[in-house]
Amino acid sequence: MSHNQKSDLIGFAEVAAKIPKFMSKLPHLVTGLKQAYLRTSNSPAGLGIAFENAVKRNPQGCALKYEDQQFSYKELNDWANQIGHFYLSIGANKGDVVALMMENRPELIATVLGLAKIGVTIALVNTSQVGKVLAHSINLVKPIAVITGAECCASVDEIRDELEITENRFHWFADQETLKDAGEAPNGFINLAEKIENFPKFNTPTTQSVQGKNGLFYIYTSGTTGLPKAVIFTNSRWTLAYGTYGHVIDLKPNDVMYCTLPLYHATGIVVCWCGVIASSATLAIRRKYSTSSFWKDVKKFDASAIGYVGELCRYLMDAPESELEQGHRVTKMIGNGMRPNIWDKFKARFGIEEVLELYASSEGNVGFSNVFNFDNTVGFSPTPYAVIQYDKEKNEPVHDKNGWCIRVKKGEVGLLIGKITRRSPFDGYTDPEKNKTVIMTNVLKKGDAYFNTGDLVRDIGFRHAQFIDRLGDTFRWKGENVSTTQVENILSDYEKITAAVVYGVEIPNTNGRAGMAAITLHDDVKLDTQDLSNMYSEFKKSLPAYAVPLFLRIQVTVETTGTFKYQKSKLKEQGFDITQTDEKILVLLPGANAYCELTTEIYNNIQSYKYRF
Structure with a gap:
């Protein structure tokens, strides 16, 4: 465990130091919790x-x-x-x-x-x-x-x-x-x-x-x-969010919550609006996020709180300093995905006092909220959950000699699972078969049932956690979840591509993982200059912009049999590092309408953050 990880662990003294500030919002929070849990x-x-x-x-x-x-x-x-x-x-x-x-x-x-x-x-x-x-x-x-x-x-x-x-x-x-x-x-x-x-x-x-x-x-x-x-997303779940997230932020009637997040996502339509309704405050919205207009809008609407995802924070940090980013009323923000390495810098630069980071998923039954305002945590969870040991190589939970899952120790990383109870039910998907794949039974004792979040978190003590990574066949980019299978199907429709394996790769100084695909071409077929623009054009017709792969790795063969999972793991590990493969890699640079070959110069420019993906 690194020094930073140790310093993020929460003990009794740290919680005690936060209590006086927490007490000021307690009456409002108690009102919300009554509505949520009764x-x-x-x-x-x-x-x-x-x-x-x-x-x-x-x-x-x-x-x-x-x-x-x-x-x-x-x-x-x-x-x-x-x-x-x-x-x-x-x-x-x-x-x-x-x-x-x-x-x-x-x-x-x-x-x-x-x-x-x-x-x-x-x-x-x-x-x-x-x-x-x-x-x-x-x-x-x-x-x-x-x-x-x-x-x-x-x-x-x-x-x-x-x-x-x-x-x-x-x-x-x-x-x-x-x-x-x-x-x-x-x-x-x-x-x-x-x-x-x-x-x-x-x-x-x-x-x-x-x-x-x-x-x-x-x-x-x-x-x-x-x-x-x-x-x-039932009305019961909305009421739970309203009673918790909606009251944790503790707005007043004269507060204004500025939300540029898309309202087809729960962070905007549920979390941000809940806090506003709970206090009869004001919701200020913008059609689409704009870095150049962000602080202008904050001033125009006299905003005192903002909704965020990790990408938004990165964009604001990358922007040149402006007089507008100081002298505003914003002291609170609520959302998810704030990266630990910019957490303190963001608060200092923009005068933020409370980062109400949260963890929840649209389908899940477990939620965390940073009610005590600690740094670098998704916060505290009042709902029953466990963090269990997980073997990433085998892609499965670790079991003891009796077949039970094993809870991680404080400071360790494991799979987050939410206990399914009457008060924290699993509402599920429209597809019953999908529901079966995410429910685990007989996990820690006979007869119990848990929702598998598919997310790795670190247990940092006092029912607090840090988000670490997402497992499985989705990854997150531009604040959106990308289905690898959906992208693989679209790429394989291109006339020269016979197979595609899609995965997420990390680009320095960005949030989440960018899309990359290892593609195999039909026999005796090569990509020409026209293909480089045609592929982008075809992908864009069937995929939202955030799901179009930024990197294409051209392979001779793609393994799809017993070693497939290992192969995908190896591809993810190598990413777009041109020093780790002799295979050609193509890249879609910001603002481009065609792929180009990833050269050593372009690779080095990406590493030194000369492109803004």
């Missing part, structure tokens, strides 16, 4: 109820800011009610699903709220998806309607013939940047703003009938079979 699957629960309570507390307070627009709690609630009443009028019932594909803007927030109030499950479609991946994601959840923003309309229109949705259920919201076209929905789409105009603004009668067990969101994660999996 719920049952049949209790009225969820986003709709919590928001209506926030409206009662602060009706004229600002609920939402976007560009030059702002909405009070009453105004946003009225708008959401019109959407809810409209969907009730066309026969939407509790338990139905509506797919929503829209970039961050007020229409998305109002739509989510309106549908939540009537018990409809909202499928939050990743706005980067296109083609067959998009068609799969929508059809997977069997929606009764799809709502698309004008900015995503072309992607939906391209695959509409593949969607199992009635023709008159393609609903459309105008793009804020082209409101002059607000009344002109494209052919085959219905203007939702026009449809809801004459519907009532009073609360829908259904809110209190929404129970904890009812679905609130479908959130998509990478699937090991190659296509996205839809994870059910």
